[in-house]
Amino acid sequence: MTTELPSSASNTLMQRWRAFSRGTGPELMSQRRLAGPMPWVIAIMVALTVIAAAGGFALSNTASNATEALSGGVTVQVVEANPVERDRQAKAAARVLQATPGVVGVVIVSQDDVERLIEPWLGARAIVDQIPVPALIDVRMRAQVDGEVLGGLRRIVRNVAPAARVDAQSTWLKPVFGAINSLQWLAFALVALLSLALAAAVLLAVRTALGANRETIEIVHLLGGTDSQIAWVFQRAIGFDAAGGGAAGLALGLVVVMFLGQQFGGMEAGLVSSGALDWLDWVLLALVPIIGVLLAVFTARLTVIRALRKML
Amino acid sequence: MTKATDGETIQFDNVGLRYGADREVLSDVSFTLFPGSFYFLTGASGAGKTSLLKLLYLAQRPSRGMIRMFGTDAITMPRERLPGLRRRLGVVFQDFRLVPHLSAFDNVALPLRVAGAAENDLLKPVADMLEWVKLGERMHALPAQLSGGEQQRVAIARAVIGRPELLIADEPTGNVDPEMAIKLLRLFEALNRMGTTVVVATHDVHLLKKVPDSLIMRLDKGRLSDPTGALRYPPRPSGGFGARN
Ligand SMILES: Nc1ncnc2c1ncn2[C@@H]1O[C@H](COP(=O)(O)OP(=O)(O)OP(=O)(O)O)[C@@H](O)[C@H]1O
Ligand SMILES: [Mg+2]
Numbered sequence: 392m393t394t395e396l397p398s399s400a401s402n403t404l405m406q407r408w409r410a411f412s413r414g415t416g417p418e419l420m421s422q423r424r425l426a427g428p429m430p431w432v433i434a435i436m437v438a439l440t441v442i443a444a445a446g447g448f449a450l451s452n453t454a455s456n457a458t459e460a461l462s463g464g465v466t467v468q469v470v471e472a473n474p475v476e477r478d479r480q481a482k483a484a485a486r487v488l489q490a491t492p493g494v495v496g497v498v499i500v501s502q503d504d505v506e507r508l509i510e511p512w513l514g515a516r517a518i519v520d521q522i523p524v525p526a527l528i529d530v531r532m533r534a535q536v537d538g539e540v541l542g543g544l545r546r547i548v549r550n551v552a553p554a555a556r557v558d559a560q561s562t563w564l565k566p567v568f569g570a571i572n573s574l575q576w577l578a579f580a581l582v583a584l585l586s587l588a589l590a591a592a593v594l595l596a597v598r599t600a601l602g603a604n605r606e607t608i609e610i611v612h613l614l615g616g617t618d619s620q621i622a623w624v625f626q627r628a629i630g631f632d633a634a635g636g637g638a639a640g641l642a643l644g645l646v647v648v649m650f651l652g653q654q655f656g657g658m659e660a661g662l663v664s665s666g667a668l669d670w671l672d673w674v675l676l677a678l679v680p681i682i683g684v685l686l687a688v689f690t691a692r693l694t695v696i697r698a699l700r701k702m703l
Numbered sequence: 704m705t706k707a708t709d710g711e712t713i714q715f716d717n718v719g720l721r722y723g724a725d726r727e728v729l730s731d732v733s734f735t736l737f738p739g740s741f742y743f744l745t746g747a748s749g750a751g752k753t754s755l756l757k758l759l760y761l762a763q764r765p766s767r768g769m770i771r772m773f774g775t776d777a778i779t780m781p782r783e784r785l786p787g788l789r790r791r792l793g794v795v796f797q798d799f800r801l802v803p804h805l806s807a808f809d810n811v812a813l814p815l816r817v818a819g820a821a822e823n824d825l826l827k828p829v830a831d832m833l834e835w836v837k838l839g840e841r842m843h844a845l846p847a848q849l850s851g852g853e854q855q856r857v858a859i860a861r862a863v864i865g866r867p868e869l870l871i872a873d874e875p876t877g878n879v880d881p882e883m884a885i886k887l888l889r890l891f892e893a894l895n896r897m898g899t900t901v902v903v904a905t906h907d908v909h910l911l912k913k914v915p916d917s918l919i920m921r922l923d924k925g926r927l928s929d930p931t932g933a934l935r936y937p938p939r940p941s942g943g944f945g946a947r948n
Pocket of ligand 1: 722728746747748749750751752753754755797906
C-alpha cells in the first residue's frame, strides 16, 4: 500500500478526494472501501436523474404556463353565412357577455384579423372572400373556465345568437396537453426508477465494502466499538464517495440541461420556451445529489447496523 | 499493591458450549476469577482453551450455563452494554487479529481511539508502548510487513495499552523467542500488580513456573479440573455458588 502504481488522472483525483475525506485520523476501512467504479456509477445516476428531472420540470412548466394563458379564455364563433345577420348576432352576443358576471373582457375580433388568422390555411384572399368566415369573439374570464361556466355562457349566448358556438380555448389544445402530461409522468417515473437503481447500487457497494472489511469490523467490535461508531466509519467514507460522484454527476447533468435549454430557447416556439426552469426547479435539481448522498449514507448505516446485529 | 476487592470479577457456572450441532467443546465449566489474580489456562491442543477465552472476551455466547462479568449477567445483558464491558478487557487473540491496513502504531492506538481518546493524549503512550515491546522503529509498518513475533508484540501492546481490568491472552508467547517471552510475562505481571486480572492460555508448561503466584486452570477435553480448589470463590468451600463436581 506504500508503493502505488502510477495511476490515471481520474484515479489521482479520487485518491486526493479520499485522502481529504479521511481527515486527520487513520482510515478504519481499507482503501477499496467502495468497490472501484462506485463513485462513477453514482455520478452517472445523478446526471441522468438531473436530466430526467429537468425534463419533467420543463414539461410541467410548459403545461402550467400554457394552461394559465388559455384557461381564462373562451372563444365564441358565430357561424352564419349571411354577413349582416352574422354581424348582428356577434354584437348581441358581445353585449350580453359583457354584462355577464365573471367576464373581464370581450373583444370582437375584426374581420380583417380573422381573415389574416385563417389565411395560412385557406390560402389567398380571393378564396377567403368566397368562403363565409365566422365572426370571432375573444372572451376573458376572471377564473378558470370549466364545463359549468361554459354551459352557463352557452345558455346566455344562445338566446341572442343562435348561430354562436362557445368553446373554451383550452379545449383546442387538449391533445397537446395530454401528450405533455404523459411525457411529464414518464420523466418523473424515470427519476423514481433511477433513484431505485441508485439505492440498489449503493446497497451492493456497501455490502461489498462490508464484506471486504468484515475482519476490521469484527476487531473494532471486539475492542469495544459500538454499532454506531462502526456504522459511522462506513457512513462517512461512503458519504464522501457519494458526494464526489454526486458533484461530478450534477455538473455533467447541468451542462446537458443548460445546453438543451439553449437549444430549445432558440426555437422561439411559444410552448417550448414557456418551459424554462425557474429558480425553484434549479434548487430541486441541486438537491438531487444531496438526496443521493443521504440515500447512500442511510443505506450504508442500515446495512452495517443490520450486519452488526448478527454479531454478538 | 492494592488489589481490586469488590467481589469476583468473573463467574462461570455450569457453562457449556457447542458450535452448531456438534458435541460440546466445553462442558460444565464452573470457576471464579478472583480480582487481581494471575491465571494460566492450560490444556492440550483442541481442549477448548480458545473457546473458553472467547466466552470470556464476549465474542461467543455459551449454549448453556451462567456467566457474570463485573457484576452483571453477561448472558441476559442487552447488546448495547457489551461495548462498555469489552472496553474493560484487553485481549491478545491467538491469531493476533491486527487490522491489516493499519500501521503498528494505529493498531495499538485503536482501543484508545475507540474509547474516544484525544489524538494528543495517545501519541506518547502508544509510542512508549511500542518502544517497550521493541517496535519503536517499526511503528509505521503494516502487519504484513512484520514478522510473526513482531505482530504478536503489536497485538500484546494493543491489549495492554488501555490498562484493562481483565487481560486475556491466548498463546501470547507462541511466536516469540524465550527471552521475549519472559519479558512479556514480566509486563503481564507488572499490569497484574497494578490490579489487572490476567488470564494467559498456553500449552508451554515452562511458562507456568515463571510466575510463582499464578493459579492454574486445566482444561481436559472441554472439562475444567480444579484439583486444588483454587478456582473456587469464596476460596474456602462454604456452599452456595461454589458447589463443584
Ligand atoms: N468455530 C468453530 N466451529 C466449530 N468447531 C470449533 C470452532 N472453534 C473451535 N472448534 C472446535 O472446538 C474444539 C476446541 O477448540 P479450541 O480452539 O477452543 O482449542 P484450543 O484449546 O484453543 O486449541 P489450541 O491449543 O490448538 O489453540 C476443537 O475441537 C475445535 O475443533
Ligand atoms: Mg487455541
